[in-house]
Amino acid sequence: MDGDRSAEVLRYNPDNQTTLVVERVRTSTGSRVRKELRRPDRGSPWRGGHWAASTDPGHWNYWHREAEVYRDEDLRASLAGTGLGLAAAEVVEHDAGATLWLEDVVGTPGPAFDLDDHVATAAALGPWQGRPPLSRPWSSQRFLREYSTSRPWDLTVVDDDAAWEQPLVRATWPEGLRDGWARLLAHRGDLLDVMEELPRVSSHLDAWVSNVVRRADGTVVLLDWAFAGDGAVGEDLGNWLPDAVFDLFWPADRLAELEAACFPAYLRGLRASGWPGTDTEARLGLVASCVKYAWLLPLMLARAGGTQQRAYHQDVDAQHLYRQRGTALAHLVGWADEAMSIAS
Numbered sequence: 001m002d003g004d005r006s007a008e009v010l011r012y013n014p015d016n017q018t019t020l021v022v023e024r025v026r027t028s029t030g031s032r033v034r035k036e037l038r039r040p041d042r043g044s045p046w047r048g049g050h051w052a053a054s055t056d057p058g059h060w061n062y063w064h065r066e067a068e069v070y071r072d073e074d075l076r077a078s079l080a081g082t083g084l085g086l087a088a089a090e091v092v093e094h095d096a097g098a099t100l101w102l103e104d105v106v107g108t109p110g111p112a113f114d115l116d117d118h119v120a121t122a123a124a125l126g127p128w129q130g131r132p133p134l135s136r137p138w139s140s141q142r143f144l145r146e147y148s149t150s151r152p153w154d155l156t157v158v159d160d161d162a163a164w165e166q167p168l169v170r171a172t173w174p175e176g177l178r179d180g181w182a183r184l185l186a187h188r189g190d191l192l193d194v195m196e197e198l199p200r201v202s203s204h205l206d207a208w209v210s211n212v213v214r215r216a217d218g219t220v221v222l223l224d225w226a227f228a229g230d231g232a233v234g235e236d237l238g239n240w241l242p243d244a245v246f247d248l249f250w251p252a253d254r255l256a257e258l259e260a261a262c263f264p265a266y267l268r269g270l271r272a273s274g275w276p277g278t279d280t281e282a283r284l285g286l287v288a289s290c291v292k293y294a295w296l297l298p299l300m301l302a303r304a305g306g307t308q309q310r311a312y313h314q315d316v317d318a319q320h321l322y323r324q325r326g327t328a329l330a331h332l333v334g335w336a337d338e339a340m341s342i343a344s
Contacts, residue, residue, distance in 0.1 A: 004028050011313060015048035018063045018226060035100040037063060050150050058141040060227055067091045067098045068138035069225040078134055083124030085221040105221045110209030111249045115261055121220045122262035125236055126269015129201035140229030143205050144292055145192045151295035155185055163301040168318055173326035180333030181297050187340050191291035194343050195232045198285045199277045203231025208243035234285025237266050245328040247312040252327035284342050287335035297329050
């Protein structure tokens with residue numbers, strides 16, 4: 001880099017084959033974010049396994065989806081007037097993949113959101129998803145099932161007495177979580193079926209605090225559209241709420257408060273855009289979406305003996321991480337029980 005140009009690598013998932021790098025590039029005239037999308041090499045397997053990219057436009061990890069999103073004027077138009085926004089972007093295609101030159105959005109980053117910011121996000125998701133869904137050639141299909149069931153973790157560890165006797169687990173996880181998670185796993189297929197039978201909406205499918213910035217005018221700009229496509233009503237909000245806790249951006253003891261504030265705002269947004277479905281369908285989509293995380297508790301059991309614990313690619317205090325996630329996982333047990341009660 002010369003004196004007029006510098007680059008700062010931003011946090012991203014290095015295991016995902018679709019992304020080579022994400023960095024903020026500063027010059028004398030301002031800053032932009034450069035995201036390099038990597039065309040998958042069919043000749044060699046990806047070291048990240050589950051995170052291998054696909055050339056199938058309907059696959060949940062289609063390598064070129066974000067380039068398609070940023071050039072899709074119909075998608076941009078679908079966000080107009082909802083309170084959601086899409087960053088300005090230039091897409092440059094090349095032999096190795098594609099370069100996204102993205103607006104460096106200025107505003108409050110999602111990890112710093114207060115309750116009002118979270119509610120504003122839910123209120124903006126509602127009217128977008130209350131509009132007729134877009135069906136695009138690049139839209140991901142069956143994301144929830146394909147993503148969650150491809151996670152490489154042994155679910156049978158939930159039945160392992162020794163795993164539950166680990167000191168970190170015993171010290172931090174609430175009573176009843178083991179039985180509750182066993183119920184969730186027993187109904188995993190049912191919950192996935194429920195989510196696929198609910199009304200369809202245009203979905204971001206990676207809605208969480210690290211993928212948003214709220215501008216000073218109140219617009220919530222959604223970033224990282226790599227999974228976007230077909231989803232169930234309520235599914236994005238069902239990802240937004242627990243993920244804020246899982247990655248330690250919102251306290252677990254305030255998750256119920258967050259849900260109680262955001263879900264009504266989401267419903268109002270749906271209604272404001274003329275969505276014809278029922279409140280029960282939206283509620284079912286929210287609570288049944290817990291099935292996405294069926295693998296997370298087994299992963300944590302498997303890693304509880306480790307000397308180093310990480311959340312969102314950074315080292316964290318093990319006791320704090322397991323206590324926060326344990327509380328949130330117990331909340332999802334409540335969602336699973338509610339979903340099966342509604343669906344029965």
